[in-house]
Amino acid sequence: EAGVTQSPTHLIKTRGQQATLRCSPISGHTSVYWYQQALGLGLQFLLWYDEGEERNRGNFPPRFSGRQFPNYSSELNVNALELEDSALYLCASSLSDRYQPQHFGDGTRLSIL
Amino acid sequence: KNEVEQSPQNLTAQEGEFITINCSYSVGISALHWLQQHPGGGIVSLFMLSSGKKKHGRLIATINIQEKHSSLHITASHPRDSAVYICAVRPLRGATNKLIFGTGTLLAVQP
Numbered sequence A: 001e002a003g004v005t006q007s008p009t010h011l012i013k014t015r016g017q018q019a020t021l022r023c024s025p026i027s028g029h030t031s032v033y034w035y036q037q038a039l040g041l042g043l044q045f046l047l048w049y050d051e052g053e054e055r056n057r058g059n060f061p062p063r064f065s066g067r068q069f070p071n072y073s074s075e076l077n078v079n080a081l082e083l084e085d086s087a088l089y090l091c092a093s094s095l096s097d098r099y100q101p102q103h104f105g106d107g108t109r110l111s112i113l
Numbered sequence B: 001k002n003e004v005e006q007s008p009q010n011l012t013a014q015e016g017e018f019i020t021i022n023c024s025y026s027v028g029i030s031a032l033h034w035l036q037q038h039p040g041g042g043i044v045s046l047f048m049l050s051s052g053k054k055k056h057g058r059l060i061a062t063i064n065i066q067e068k069h070s071s072l073h074i075t076a077s078h079p080r081d082s083a084v085y086i087c088a089v090r091p092l093r094g095a096t097n098k099l100i101f102g103t104g105t106l107l108a109v110q111p
Helices: none
Strands: A005-007 A010-013 A019-024 A032-040 A042-050 A055-057 A064-068 A074-078 A088-094 A110-111 B004-007 B010-014 B019-025 B031-039 B043-049 B050-055 B059-064 B069-074 B083-091 B105-110
Touching: A005 A088, A010 A019, A019 B019, A032 A074, A032 B019, A032 B031, A042 A074, A042 B083, A055 A064, A074 A088, A088 B010, B004 B083, B010 B019, B019 B031, B019 B083, B019 B105, B031 B069, B043 B059, B043 B069, B069 B083
Parallel strands: A010 A110, B010 B105
Antiparallel strands: A005 A019, A019 A074, A032 A042, A032 A088, A042 A055, A064 A074, A088 A110, B004 B019, B019 B069, B031 B043, B031 B083, B050 B059, B059 B069, B083 B105
16 A cells, blocks of 8 residues: 655745645545644644645644645645745645544655755 | 653663653643654654553553553664654644644664
C-alpha cells in the first residue's frame, strides 16, 4: 500500500512569490491534514480537509490556503511568501473517523530566499 | 505553558540501554500519538493510544488518562533508534481532528 506522498520534495522561492505544495493521501483516506514545522518551533497545525471541505484551520494568516480534490488529494497554497514561511510542510491523511491514526508523508521543504 | 510538554528535550544513551521519554499534557484528549522523525523530516507514526499500553517490537507506549501522562520506552536501544520522538495529542473538545504537538525529544544512541 502506497503511503502519503508529497511533492515537490524541495521548493525554493523568493519573497512575494506564491508556492503550491501537493499531497496524495493513502488510498481510501478522505481526511488530509497540513502541518508546518518551522526551524525551532515544532509542528503546528495548518489545515484539515475532509470530503472536499475545509473542516478546521490553525492560527495562520489567510495567505495560507488550500483545497481538496474529488480524489481526496490536496494542495496547500502560500501566497505573498515571507522569509518566515521557510519550513518543512508535512501532510498527513486518515480515515474520516476522528479516532483513526494519522499517517504522515515525508514533507516538502520550502525555502524562501 | 505549552499544552504538551515532553522530557527530556535531549537524550544520549549507549547502545543496549533502556530509554524512557515522557509526555505530559494539559487538555482533555481523545487520543495520543507517538511519532518518530528522522533527519530529513519524514515522520513515522509509532503508536496511537487512548488507554493502557501498546507494544511493537522493542517499543512500548503507556498512557495514564487520569494523570494526563504518557511514556515511550525503548528496550535494548540501537543506534538506528536515533531520531526525534514527538508526542502529539488530539484534543477532546471541538469538532477537530487536529493534533497538538510537543517539542520533541532528540535521542542519540551511541554504539
